[in-house]
Amino acid sequence: MKVFYRIERLKKKFVRPVLGIGIFDGLHLGHQYLIRSVCQRARQVKGTGILMTFFPHPEHVLKSGTNPPYIISLKHRLKIMQQTGIKACIVVPFTQKFSRISGEDFIKKYLVKMIKAKVVFVGANFKFGKNRSGDARFLEEKGRQHGFGVKVIHSLKKGKMIISSSRIRQFIAAGKIDKAQKLLGRPVSVLGVVVHGDGRGASLGFPTANIESAQDIIVPEGVYAARVTFNSEILKGVASIGRKLSFKGKQVKICIEVHIFNFNKYIYGKEIELMLIRKIRNQKKFASIHRLVSQMRKDAIKAKEFLR
Numbered sequence: 001m002k003v004f005y006r007i008e009r010l011k012k013k014f015v016r017p018v019l020g021i022g023i024f025d026g027l028h029l030g031h032q033y034l035i036r037s038v039c040q041r042a043r044q045v046k047g048t049g050i051l052m053t054f055f056p057h058p059e060h061v062l063k064s065g066t067n068p069p070y071i072i073s074l075k076h077r078l079k080i081m082q083q084t085g086i087k088a089c090i091v092v093p094f095t096q097k098f099s100r101i102s103g104e105d106f107i108k109k110y111l112v113k114m115i116k117a118k119v120v121f122v123g124a125n126f127k128f129g130k131n132r133s134g135d136a137r138f139l140e141e142k143g144r145q146h147g148f149g150v151k152v153i154h155s156l157k158k159g160k161m162i163i164s165s166s167r168i169r170q171f172i173a174a175g176k177i178d179k180a181q182k183l184l185g186r187p188v189s190v191l192g193v194v195v196h197g198d199g200r201g202a203s204l205g206f207p208t209a210n211i212e213s214a215q216d217i218i219v220p221e222g223v224y225a226a227r228v229t230f231n232s233e234i235l236k237g238v239a240s241i242g243r244k245l246s247f248k249g250k251q252v253k254i255c256i257e258v259h260i261f262n263f264n265k266y267i268y269g270k271e272i273e274l275m276l277i278r279k280i281r282n283q284k285k286f287a288s289i290h291r292l293v294s295q296m297r298k299d300a301i302k303a304k305e306f307l308r
Contacts, residue, residue, distance in 0.1 A: 001082040001088060001089060002089075003090075007052075007092050014047075014088065015046075015047055016042075016046065017050050018048065018050065018118060019050045019115060019117040019119070019120045020037075020051045020121040021121070021126065022051075022052075022122065023057060023058070023165075024051070024077060024081070025057065025072070025077070025165045026165050026168050027081070028164075028165065028185065029183060029184065030123070030163040032185060034121055034123065035051065037151065038050075038121050039084065039085045039086065041119055041121075048087050049088075050087065050089070051089045052090045053077065053090070055093065056094055058094050058099070062099060067216070073191060073214035073217055074091070075191060076191035078091075101130060103129025103133050103138055104142070106128055106134065108146070111146075118149065119150070120139065121150075121151045123155070124154045126139070136152045158182050158183055159182075168180050169218055171183070172218050172219070173220065175221070175279055175282075187227070187277055189273050189276065190211060190213050190217065190273070190276075191213060191271065191273045192213030192214075192274070193211070193212050193213075193269060194267045194268050194272060195212045195269075196268060204289070205293065206293075208240070208258060208259045209228075209267060210257045220241065221242050221254075221282070222241060222242075222279050222282050223238065223239070223240050223280045223281050224239045224241070224276040224278065224280060225278045225280060225307050226239035226274055226275060226276055226303070227275040227307070228258060229273040229275070230273075231270075235263055236260070236261050237261055237263075238259050239274055239276060240255075240283070241256050241283075242255055258274055261300070261304070280302050
């Protein structure tokens with residue numbers, strides 16, 4: 001999949017472009033259905049399946065103080081997209097200036113002139129243009145004028161639940177990863193790079209890989225049975241996600257670490273994906289190192305049972 005980060009500089013000419021537009025945070029089952037629909041139509045017309053996504057999230061730019069955390073990082077989003085069969089993705093930087101473009105100009109400049117879309121897929125709640133004045137109906141109307149088709153994908157349900165990114169965020173924040181997983185269609189996961197930690201786990205007999213990921217993603221605190229993907233290998237382990245004080249003792253940051261069973265390869269600086277399979281317990285403080293180590297042994301046994 002080819003990624004384009006500056007749509008204004010887009011010079012690529014696509015063959016019969018079929019375009020899907022959305023933020024696609026989390027790439028949940030609803031997003032996956034839209035993307036499959038794009039790929040299917042692209043095959044039918046012997047065209048090119050393309051996605052347009054936005055970063056940062058529009059709410060981060062337009063609504064001060066209400067920034068919703070991402071379910072997955074942009075890098076993670078693009079990595080999952082690459083596995084869908086989509087041929088290209090355009091990442092549009094969402095800025096105050098971009099937000100002031102009218103719906104009409106967005107269609108003319110980007111969809112018609114630059115991309116030359118033949119068919120455009122959007123969700124039923126899709127809004128665009130200055131003050132979010134454009135919607136799916138407006139897009140359909142303009143599509144008829146400019147000669148491209150529009151396909152609107154309505155919200156999907158899993159059981160009685162409407163699949164949405166906001167609901168998935170709520171489940172993850174509450175540690176209900178089983179419910180989040182049902183709407184995502186895959187485990188709640190974190191993509192990041194292994195960095196050096198304080199070495200405490202190794203000194204206790206449980207060496208851990210410390211994962212540095214995007215700070216604005218949402219992760220559930222607690223201890224989890226986990227799987228780790230590294231170089232196409234799927235490994236098993238027990239993960240701990242919790243808050244640690246900064247050196248000045250003021251700011252609190254999330255620490256993500258995983259003890260991988262029967263693993264001793266050097267992976268510092270390597271990218272891994274941590275998949276949370278089942279929650280074992282909440283985070284808690286221990287009165288002594290002895291009690292901490294005893295609990296870590298119990299956690300490892302429980303994780304192996306869940307992952308068996």
